[in-house]
Amino acid sequence: MYRYDEYDQAMVDARVDEFRDQVARRLSGRMTEDQFKPLRLMNGLYLQLHAYMLRVAVPYGTLSSRQTRMLAHVARRYDRGYGHFTTRQNIQYNWIKLEDAPDILAELATVEMHAIQTSGNCIRNISADQYAGAAADEVADPRPWAELIRQWSSFHPEFSYLPRKFKIAVIAAAEDRAAMRLHDIGLRLIVRNGELGAEVYAGGGMGRTPMIAPLIRDFVPAADLLSYLEAALRVYNRYGRRDNIYKARIKILVHEIGADAYRAQVEEEFLAVKALGIDPPAAELARITAMFAPPPFTTDLPDAIDLPDAIDRTDPDFAIWVDRNVAAHKQPGHSIVNVSLKPAGGIPGDASADQIDVLADLAERYGHDELRVTHAQNIVLPHVATRDLPAVWAALVKAGLAEANLDLVTDIIACPGLDYCSLANARSIPLAQKIQARFADPVRQRDLGELKLKISGCINACGHHHAGHIGILGVDRKGVENYQLLLGGSGAEDVSLGKITGPGFSEDGVVDAIERVTDRYVAVRQPGERFLDTYRRVGFETFKEAVYG
Amino acid sequence: MADPDQADIGGEPRLRFRDDEPHDEPAVTLDAFLADPGNAGAVRLEAGDDARLLGPHLDRLALVEVSFPSFRDGRGYSAARLLREAGYAGELRAAGDVLVDQIPLMRRCGFDSFAPEAEVDADALNRALDRYSLHYQAAADADAPVWRRRHG
Numbered sequence: 254m255y256r257y258d259e260y261d262q263a264m265v266d267a268r269v270d271e272f273r274d275q276v277a278r279r280l281s282g283r284m285t286e287d288q289f290k291p292l293r294l295m296n297g298l299y300l301q302l303h304a305y306m307l308r309v310a311v312p313y314g315t316l317s318s319r320q321t322r323m324l325a326h327v328a329r330r331y332d333r334g335y336g337h338f339t340t341r342q343n344i345q346y347n348w349i350k351l352e353d354a355p356d357i358l359a360e361l362a363t364v365e366m367h368a369i370q371t372s373g374n375c376i377r378n379i380s381a382d383q384y385a386g387a388a389a390d391e392v393a394d395p396r397p398w399a400e401l402i403r404q405w406s407s408f409h410p411e412f413s414y415l416p417r418k419f420k421i422a423v424i425a426a427a428e429d430r431a432a433m434r435l436h437d438i439g440l441r442l443i444v445r446n447g448e449l450g451a452e453v454y455a456g457g458g459m460g461r462t463p464m465i466a467p468l469i470r471d472f473v474p475a476a477d478l479l480s481y482l483e484a485a486l487r488v489y490n491r492y493g494r495r496d497n498i499y500k501a502r503i504k505i506l507v508h509e510i511g512a513d514a515y516r517a518q519v520e521e522e523f524l525a526v527k528a529l530g531i532d533p534p535a536a537e538l539a540r541i542t543a544m545f546a547p548p549p550f551t552t553d554l555p556d557a558i559d560l561p562d563a564i565d566r567t568d569p570d571f572a573i574w575v576d577r578n579v580a581a582h583k584q585p586g587h588s589i590v591n592v593s594l595k596p597a598g599g600i601p602g603d604a605s606a607d608q609i610d611v612l613a614d615l616a617e618r619y620g621h622d623e624l625r626v627t628h629a630q631n632i633v634l635p636h637v638a639t640r641d642l643p644a645v646w647a648a649l650v651k652a653g654l655a656e657a658n659l660d661l662v663t664d665i666i667a668c669p670g671l672d673y674c675s676l677a678n679a680r681s682i683p684l685a686q687k688i689q690a691r692f693a694d695p696v697r698q699r700d701l702g703e704l705k706l707k708i709s710g711c712i713n714a715c716g717h718h719h720a721g722h723i724g725i726l727g728v729d730r731k732g733v734e735n736y737q738l739l740l741g742g743s744g745a746e747d748v749s750l751g752k753i754t755g756p757g758f759s760e761d762g763v764v765d766a767i768e769r770v771t772d773r774y775v776a777v778r779q780p781g782e783r784f785l786d787t788y789r790r791v792g793f794e795t796f797k798e799a800v801y802g
Numbered sequence: 803m804a805d806p807d808q809a810d811i812g813g814e815p816r817l818r819f820r821d822d823e824p825h826d827e828p829a830v831t832l833d834a835f836l837a838d839p840g841n842a843g844a845v846r847l848e849a850g851d852d853a854r855l856l857g858p859h860l861d862r863l864a865l866v867e868v869s870f871p872s873f874r875d876g877r878g879y880s881a882a883r884l885l886r887e888a889g890y891a892g893e894l895r896a897a898g899d900v901l902v903d904q905i906p907l908m909r910r911c912g913f914d915s916f917a918p919e920a921e922v923d924a925d926a927l928n929r930a931l932d933r934y935s936l937h938y939q940a941a942a943d944a945d946a947p948v949w950r951r952r953h954g
Contacts, residue, residue, distance in 0.1 A: 263936055408934070411941065490876060530940065533947070
């Protein structure tokens with residue numbers, strides 16, 4: 254894991270001091286709310302329906318046990334005893350007092366954490382593959398690149414007042430577990446002629462105008478990475494629209510002028526920027542990469558202990574959990590454990606302070622002290638010895654964290670919706686709970702197989718509904734909550750945008766409609782097909798007919 | 803909006819980080835300047851203007867004023883960096899809706915004078931300017947980025 258040096262720590266400490274100063278000026282009336290708003294947003298502080306919400310950055314979703322315990326502490330001391338993990342791999346607290354915010358940031362700084370740029374029209378927290386450093390299919394660990402970008406983008410003087418927010422994701426595998434092409438800039442690390450570099454995609458995003466990012470550069474070597482990003486952001490800062498907040502994201506610019514024109518502008522700017530010498534030397538990426546060296550895996554474990562045969566699977570619940578929530582690790586004898594934060598009747602992505610502490614303990618005892626937050630609002634213990642799976646599972650069961658539903662219909666991504674969010678048109682959480690109740694039978698869930706269901710409570714799409722195999726968009730129809738159904742989206746390497754089936758539904762009506770979709774899937778699927786495969790084979794009309802008759 | 807009590811300040815910058823004498827000539831628009839580049843030493847760029855058009859004329863200019871119609875409109879930060887990267891050494895003024903907490907960022911982008919339309923809290927500004935002694939990235943100022951401190 255990355256560890257701060259004196260410079261990193263000094264900067265985060267300065268930020269705490271700065272925000273304390275800004276809050277004091279706001280509370281004393283020396284600053285208007287209008288002036289304060291962008292400053293608090295750049296420290297992750299939103300004003301929601303009932304209270305302030307603080308979003309804490311989890312860079313590329315990676316946490317140590319010590320940091321995780323701090324998250325539990327913040328939940329206990331400053332919130333109501335729980336936190337909410339987000340689709341940007343961050344955590345947010347929904348019941349924060351403005352006057353406490355500087356103290357919270359000061360506490361976070363003691364464990365090398367912050368809330369810098371988790372909101373606002375700036376470069377946001379960098380996201381990455383949650384299996385980084387553990388996945389067999391990666392060409393490299395993407396996190397050193399993400400950390401390099403984190404540092405470059407932190408307090409960037411030119412890009413702190415962009416037309417709109419800017420999200421960057423970094424992956425390094427063929428399988429896309431981070432919805433890379435639905436980001437403003439997506440990077441995929443590849444090796445070309447023995448050299449590590451990145452494919453650059455730009456102009457993706459969800460929101461009210463979803464776009465899949467086109468490829469704008471097929472290879473950027475590490476030595477040019479920051480110059481290239483600087484050029485890409487500068488072109489956006491100059492030409493991105495500022496007359497209409499809904500047309501201000503880079504995806505609109507790239508769409509309006511075309512990927513070729515955007516690419517040409519960036520290349521021209523890159524030539525000028527490259528000459529400035531703003532790229533750090535190779536030694537800097539090497540310094541960061543060294544901190545992401547693999548943990549000291551136990552190497553005396555025979556390969557035979559690998560999944561699925563060598564562990565005691567006699568407990569059927571354990572076996573089901575292993576088959577569903579545990580993924581193969583690149584290191585023999587080790588496994589990647591997914592901890593679902595989607596228990597039946599729960600709030601997707603929520604965890605109590607006690608549960609967060611349990612996760613920290615498990616990571617410390619069994620997982621080389623590492624945890625990850627996923628964009629699907631779950632937690633990963635990336636480095637667990639396979640022989641320890643029974644012990645880890647038993648502890649998760651005790652903590653109510655052993656739901657064996659990874660990527661199943663009840664593993665729902667949902668935004669906070671109208672229960673918390675001032676932008677929302679409809680509630681997301683109660684709908685997620687109703688869907689979970691309808692599909693409560695675990696045998697049925699497993700029979701339906703991988704089915705990514707994503708709910709947004711408004712058109713801003715924080716719940717990624719465009720990328721759901723089944724997506725739900727909450728809208729306001731003449732003062733009544735109404736839910737539109739979308740089919741066929743994907744945020745993975747087979748990226749696609751969902752299509753709206755037709756007229757919307759009531760809360761109960763949309764649950765019925767989902768069931769008509771899954772019934773049709775079961776009726777027409779071929780062996781081995783996921784829902785998404787069947788949908789793509791038989792087409793939209795078949796399912797539309799199922800929904801509306 | 804500008805506080806009417808301060809209207810008498812006019813276009814004079816109240817915050818200047820240069821040693822030379824202030825340039826008194828009123829700034830002309832970019833279009834007016836480009837129509838007759840030999841005739842003016844001071845130009846005002848609106849937020850949407852392309853600063854690169856000044857490229858051939860930078861050594862003749864003593865003042866470039868960049869307008870910030872709203873503190874949320876950040877185009878002027880890029881305009882400033884483009885001008886400094888192109889070699890402009892004259893006064894670079896940020897004018898309009900410029901807030902205390904933005905001035906340190908603007909300094910890093912190359913602005914060296916400021917004409918905020920509203921009163922600036924001098925104490926808060928001094929604290930802000932002194933707060934960050936380190937920077938992660940290279941910009942238009944002379945400060946070494948952290949990676950240079952790490953690797954020499």
